[in-house]
Amino acid sequence: MSVYKHEYRAYEGRLTPAWSRIAVLVRYGMAEAWSSRITIGLLTLSMLPIVVYLVLIFLANNPIARAVIMRGSSAILSINATFFLRVLISQCWLALVLTAWIAPRLVSYDLADNALPILLSHPVSRVGYVVGKFIALVSYLSLATWIPCLLLYAYQGYASAAPWMGANLRIAIGVLIGCGLWITLLSILGLALSSWVKWRMMATGIIFAAVFVPAGIGGIIGAILRTKWGLLLNLPVMMTQIWQRLLGVSAFNRIGAGLPNVAMAGALLLLGLVCVFMLNARIRAREVVRG
Amino acid sequence: MSSKKSVGFLASILEQPWGLWTLQARRLARIEVRRNMLSWKATWIYFLAFIPTCIIFIHLLVDRHTTTALTEDTNVLAGIMQFYYIRLGVFFGCLGIFSRLIRGEMVERSLHFYLLAPVRREVLLLAKFIAGSISAIALFAAAVLADFVLMYVGFGPAGQEYIFHGPGLGQLEAYLGIMVLACLGYGAVFLLLSMMFKNPMPAAMLVMGWEAINPVMPSLLQKISVASYLRHLMPITIPGDGIFALLTVQTEPVSAGVAVLGLLLLVGVVLAYSCVRIRRLEIRYTTE
Numbered sequence: 001m002s003v004y005k006h007e008y009r010a011y012e013g014r015l016t017p018a019w020s021r022i023a024v025l026v027r028y029g030m031a032e033a034w035s036s037r038i039t040i041g042l043l044t045l046s047m048l049p050i051v052v053y054l055v056l057i058f059l060a061n062n063p064i065a066r067a068v069i070m071r072g073s074s075a076i077l078s079i080n081a082t083f084f085l086r087v088l089i090s091q092c093w094l095a096l097v098l099t100a101w102i103a104p105r106l107v108s109y110d111l112a113d114n115a116l117p118i119l120l121s122h123p124v125s126r127v128g129y130v131v132g133k134f135i136a137l138v139s140y141l142s143l144a145t146w147i148p149c150l151l152l153y154a155y156q157g158y159a160s161a162a163p164w165m166g167a168n169l170r171i172a173i174g175v176l177i178g179c180g181l182w183i184t185l186l187s188i189l190g191l192a193l194s195s196w197v198k199w200r201m202m203a204t205g206i207i208f209a210a211v212f213v214p215a216g217i218g219g220i221i222g223a224i225l226r227t228k229w230g231l232l233l234n235l236p237v238m239m240t241q242i243w244q245r246l247l248g249v250s251a252f253n254r255i256g257a258g259l260p261n262v263a264m265a266g267a268l269l270l271l272g273l274v275c276v277f278m279l280n281a282r283i284r285a286r287e288v289v290r291g
Numbered sequence: 292m293s294s295k296k297s298v299g300f301l302a303s304i305l306e307q308p309w310g311l312w313t314l315q316a317r318r319l320a321r322i323e324v325r326r327n328m329l330s331w332k333a334t335w336i337y338f339l340a341f342i343p344t345c346i347i348f349i350h351l352l353v354d355r356h357t358t359t360a361l362t363e364d365t366n367v368l369a370g371i372m373q374f375y376y377i378r379l380g381v382f383f384g385c386l387g388i389f390s391r392l393i394r395g396e397m398v399e400r401s402l403h404f405y406l407l408a409p410v411r412r413e414v415l416l417l418a419k420f421i422a423g424s425i426s427a428i429a430l431f432a433a434a435v436l437a438d439f440v441l442m443y444v445g446f447g448p449a450g451q452e453y454i455f456h457g458p459g460l461g462q463l464e465a466y467l468g469i470m471v472l473a474c475l476g477y478g479a480v481f482l483l484l485s486m487m488f489k490n491p492m493p494a495a496m497l498v499m500g501w502e503a504i505n506p507v508m509p510s511l512l513q514k515i516s517v518a519s520y521l522r523h524l525m526p527i528t529i530p531g532d533g534i535f536a537l538l539t540v541q542t543e544p545v546s547a548g549v550a551v552l553g554l555l556l557l558v559g560v561v562l563a564y565s566c567v568r569i570r571r572l573e574i575r576y577t578t579e
Contacts, residue, residue, distance in 0.1 A: 038493075097496070100492070100496075101493065199395070199398050200490060201390065201394065201398070201489075201490040201491060201492050202387070202390075202391075202492075204490060204492035204493065205383065205386055205387070205390075205492040205495060205496075208383075208492075208496055208499075209379075209383045212379055212383075213339065213379050213380075213383060216374065216375040216378070216379040216380070217342055217343075217346070217375075219370075219374065219375070220342075220343050220346050220371055220375055221346055223367045223370060223371075224346055224347060224350045224364075224367055225346070225349065225350055225353070225354070226354075
């Protein structure tokens with residue numbers, strides 16, 4: 001066949017389903033995250049509190065250990081909603097550290113090396129790209145948050161002499177929703193900030209700053225304008241309140257107790273929308289050449 | 292014999308081309324200051340520095356300033372300095388400015404231009420540090436000054452009385468001094484971290500954690516902390532409440548002079564070690 005007869009023809013073979021294309025991004029995203037030894041180190045570090053909590057549950061449920069160490073008193077260590085709130089808080093703050101390390105690895109390299117035009121020239125949409133990275137990050141954060149928390153819950157149910165799991169189902173649901181909310185928020189925030197900062201090292205710092213600096217600004221608003229609404233900028237306080245309410249613990253932390261659920265939900269939703277807007281503005285198949 | 296040696300050492304120091312080094316440092320610093328303060332990338336540092344100013348300005352416009360609120364507002368201003376500027380604003384501002392100076396050049400693959408120029412590496416490092424310090428001090432000191440003025444201007448004659456015939460000016464002086472020392476202290480630490488690590492941010496977060504847990508450390512370890520020195524210089528100390536209690540540094544009382552000298556000594560030691568490190572600095576752009 002002569003050369004001029006080689007015309008463009010659309011591919012007529014079998015197409016892969018759209019979800020499986022996202023799965024490729026997830027697979028490569030996870031491989032990128034796990035390629036660093038620091039990632040493995042951080043995950044190991046985030047398991048250390050779980051080991052401590054596991055030992056505490058064992059002690060609380062073992063009559064001999066209770067008799068020897070706690071002299072038979074069960075008041076010192078009771079496994080209840082407050083205990084699981086402490087587990088939840090410690091794991092969720094460790095998840096912030098993990099996010100600050102991993103999220104920039106997932107996005108910044110693609111942007112810094114101008115790889116987005118190449119990636120998006122494949123049959124993957126911009127939404128698919130973000131969803132792929134999001135799932136990779138959420139999967140990783142799940143390993144440090146709700147999975148170990150629910151394993152502790154299951155172990156407590158197994159170790160407790162009295163029927164415990166059914167009576168404390170709210171704890172499991174609260175932990176699941178609380179962790180889910182937090183890791184969703186962290187993932188979208190981490191990806192959005194990483195997409196706006198070209199340097200990975202800066203992205204790591206900015207993820208921390210994005211959580212703590214608005215908290216400080218909220219404190220200033222509250223102190224100067226004499227209003228409680230400044231706390232809506234304080235993510236640590238707001239999330240602690242949400243976790244408390246989900247688990248049904250009222251006397252853990254009083255700061256932010258006056259914030260209504262609707263206001264907190266609105267603030268989180270607004271934050272999520274801002275992140276989506278940031279991602280929409282940055283995740284585009286374009287190359288910027290300066291100089 | 293020893294006096295002869297010291298005279299010889301002094302003479303060799305005086306023989307160094309100080310004029311040339313000063314000129315080179317001035318040129319390098321000018322480039323860096325322009326880059327730190329006049330580029331659109333620097334807008335977030337302006338945000339960090341001036342966001343409390345904006346809030347105080349709203350307070351000035353919206354709220355009534357009765358004389359009874361003067362003490363309360365003075366405490367609020369002290370809280371802003373103690374909890375926002377030192378713990379968050381200056382910390383993250385200096386982290387951004389100073390970690391860019393050397394590591395940022397490596398990431399942008401432009402550090403070799405400086406290293407190939409006939410400039411001593413120590414001069415390069417100190418010039419960059421001076422430039423970063425000028426940028427950080429100018430921004431945060433201006434912000435503190437604006438905060439102070441806006442906080443008291445609404446009180447009218449009572450505010451003027453407090454500033455010019457009361458403790459106001461002394462407090463302002465202390466706050467400005469604290470900002471200068473905070474910028475120098477955090478700047479030196481972050482400059483060193485940016486030379487030691489490819490990604491200095493995890494180490495910087497450890498520094499943040501260290502500053503937070505420092506009060507429970509033995510007194511010797513408390514000396515390796517920027518915030519603990521600054522705490523002694525605060526004209527008004529606000530006890531931490533709730534989550535801010537975690538950020539409160541409580542150390543044994545030390546005189547202002549000792550605190551300033553201690554912090555400057557810390558800065559000097561960190562900078563000296565940074566000079567040693569930059570002598571041995573090698574660039575491998577492929578690993579960046």
